[in-house]
Amino acid sequence: GQNIDQPTEMTATEGAIVQINCTYQTSGFNGLFWYQQHAGEAPTFLSYNVLDGLEEKGRFSSFLSRSKGYSYLLLKELQMKDSASYLCAVRDGRGSYIPTFGRGTSLIVHP
Amino acid sequence: GAGVSQTPSNKVTEKGKYVELRCDPISGHTALYWYRQSLGQGPEFLIYFQGTGAADDSGLPNDRFFAVRPEGSVSTLKIQRTERGDSAVYLCASSLDFSTDTQYFGPGTRLTVL
Secondary structure, rough: OEEEEEEEEEEEEEEOOOOEEEEEOOOOOOEEEEEEEEOOOOOOEEEEEEOOOOEEOOOOEEEOOOOOOEEEEEOOOOHHHHHHHHEEEEEOOOOOOOOEOOEEEEEEEEE | OOEEEEOEEEEEEOOOOEEEEEEEEEOOOOEEEEEEOOOOOOOEEEEEEEOEEEEEEOOOOOOOEEEEOOOOOOOOEEEOOOOOOOOOOOEEEEOOOOOOOOOEEEEEEEEEEO
16 A cells, blocks of 8 residues: 655745655555646646656656655745645556555645 | 547536536547545546447446547546535546546546435
């Protein structure tokens, strides 16, 4: 099975930087995703990491360490619209390539 | 728009009734996924189709749940003898094929069983 752990809730100030961590324990590993989900809306894709290191995409960056079973999502220059839930999802080594989602981290950005 | 669409957006039913939820994936996407999301939780996998066949249905909670995709495009999730515990948002996602990466989600159907 899989165990994916991320903080339930975080708060940050507009303009600041926030790091959302995700740790996982899986049978094998075949990629990690980050999704953003605004309340009442569908998850939208942010990033995909399969190799160790940092992937940067505009204000958002995602980091992966496979040996530590650890990833983080870094959000820079926070805006009010970044208030949302951030979901970490991991694909294990099984054949079906179905990612398992964590419970999500609710990020609240305040002025 | 060419995104994933789901109908209805909201469905209220009574315990014991039968419901069908529909998903229209992005045109050309061969892989289609159904998830269920309860409040404060991440999406929980139900079933995955590659083309017309269910490639992985290990997430279906019991035999009251069934899904079809007869022509390899539109999919219908069917729930028989609904129970209050089935209340959740049912999300559909599609991807270009099973091995690629990005799943694109629809807006979901909020099912409420009274």
